[in-house]
Amino acid sequence: MSRTRQEEIVAARPGVRPADGLSISGVAEQAGVSVATVSRVLNGHANVRPATRDKVLAAVDASGYRVNELARNLRTAESRLLLTMVPDVGNPFYAEIVRGIDSVARQHGYFMLLCDTGADPGRERSYFDLLRRRRADGAICLDPATVQQALAEESGALPWVACCEFDPAVGVPYVSIDNYRAAGDAVRHLLAQGHRRVGLINSDDDYLYAQQRQQGYHDALMEAGITPHERWRMNLNSLDYEAGASAAAMLMAQRDAPTAIFAVSDTLAIGVIHGLRSVGKRVPDDVAVVGFDDISLASQIDPPLTTIAQPMRELGETAARLLLQRLANPLANVPGVLLPHRLVIRRST
Amino acid sequence: MSRTRQEEIVAARPGVRPADGLSISGVAEQAGVSVATVSRVLNGHANVRPATRDKVLAAVDASGYRVNELARNLRTAESRLLLTMVPDVGNPFYAEIVRGIDSVARQHGYFMLLCDTGADPGRERSYFDLLRRRRADGAICLDPATVQQALAEESGALPWVACCEFDPAVGVPYVSIDNYRAAGDAVRHLLAQGHRRVGLINSDDDYLYAQQRQQGYHDALMEAGITPHERWRMNLNSLDYEAGASAAAMLMAQRDAPTAIFAVSDTLAIGVIHGLRSVGKRVPDDVAVVGFDDISLASQIDPPLTTIAQPMRELGETAARLLLQRLANPLANVPGVLLPHRLVIRRST
């Protein structure tokens, strides 16, 4: 893409704002009262005479005054900001979870701000620093367990909870589904259709859920008397469509290729379908595909995708509640929560 | 979904954190120097004797001290936080833009935090309040022009810029593509394939881009001697797949239904393809489809989608630079920027 017509960015000159400089004392002066009274009005304290209150309110909106929350927060030692860290905001799976978090946060008077970590420990750490440095009150982490472990050591008692992805050993409150069982359900569905050679397209096992689902896949096959072949499994370091597509093509290149594929994410599964098509395989006639998550796109593609539905909104809401609990009562023992999943059968199997 | 085993959330007890209470003066004490010296070391000021510096540094990491940025920011009157407001984090189009913003912000020592506004003026306003109240230094807004207009009035000189969606009349720095020309290019491509009845599936015209693309569509047809029929056009209040699907079905239900459809978003277009299929139409044989944005999914679906590519990453990067410029020099006249688009021809046309 071509050059744009921007100019050089000059050195930042911090602290200078255009028409600024209105503080609580200015308002107090205008209203002819003390700063304490203004503060009381601003914070809705009861013991202020209506007439006084009105004077203050008048002065406030005559002047367009807004509290400086930096100052307020310094005083009250809370920011009413919650952070949500996701490995990839581009993955639609996270969007609905994030909405769940946001709605609960909002209900409780908190702002939720989203951080894209790219599953990178460095980025993640820098966001955790916002917590350490009091710029946020708490955080919800959806990043890989490996990242969480690293973080847990250096940020012991920081107020955060894990969502979707958790390591019980880390000792942090969490909410998730039962990934092991869910993967088993997916595979058993495939087995019930008569498939014996079932492939697994997994993300890389930095993610604990990847390990759990792999175990679920493995055990479900074993229980059916099938020893899953190493060749049937691929671990990818990406959940992008492209990654799924090329993995599927590689899987099909083998002799005795699987007749069914379980992908641990819908985005992967959608890529898989594309990849299958590109090597001349039809879904589900030649190869059946089941995904994971039930993102809204899953029902829109051709063929509509069979998948494991996660209660995304509820996952987010629960995570937020867990965090709020922890904030309200830092010492209490906050429980881990497992929410139910559901197999949604569509036409890809 | 079933009950979870959470407990009641008790009333928040603000300001209380577990093992806390370490401030700069504590470090100063431990190091046997003054707070001023600690501050100087922390901020990398040159005039500190190496031996002193070492003492301080030792005390810092012996104690695990972190600056309280609330206090620092109060002093310096800047937060080094940038806000990005998007109407829907679930729309993949925004993800790459957000990454562009983030990378530039990060390079310049800023944090970028994402806000999902749901295109709701109320939510948007509440995020703008973070700016007004000094919790963030600047903002990038991708919300509809109508929202921006409403906001512009009440938040005159606040440091923000518009991205993708802008109204020149608002007088705020912006970066976008030329939506009018891009839409024209899409339609002219369809015309070149011999189509005469071209449908338009648009979002609702709170979005200025929707109006601009509609005009581009309209004029391109007129120039080809075709008067576009009202019936060929649908305005949707959603960019979800489902919305595109049902709109397409409705379009096809008419006599003299369009033989080609231009959808103003890839998500819509993907829904359109699904909807077309559900009423027995083949793409592109019966109906051609062109989308807009070129999200990564566009190449993965069947058939791969012809679309207008926007330079998403660059849009984000430029928006961030514009904002940084504005912050560095609040009085300077920051330009509007238009970036080039590109027609990507795949198999849906």
Add this chain to the structure above:
DNA sequence: TTGAAAGCGCTAACAG
């Protein structure tokens, strides 16, 4: 090179 002290804007005792 270092320290003492003022003050950023606000809230919350404590008095009155």
Add this chain to the structure above:
DNA sequence: CTGTTAGCGCTTTCAA
């Protein structure tokens, strides 16, 4: 019901 005042934790003159 209202005002005075002491900090929250930090940066930054100003003096030494």
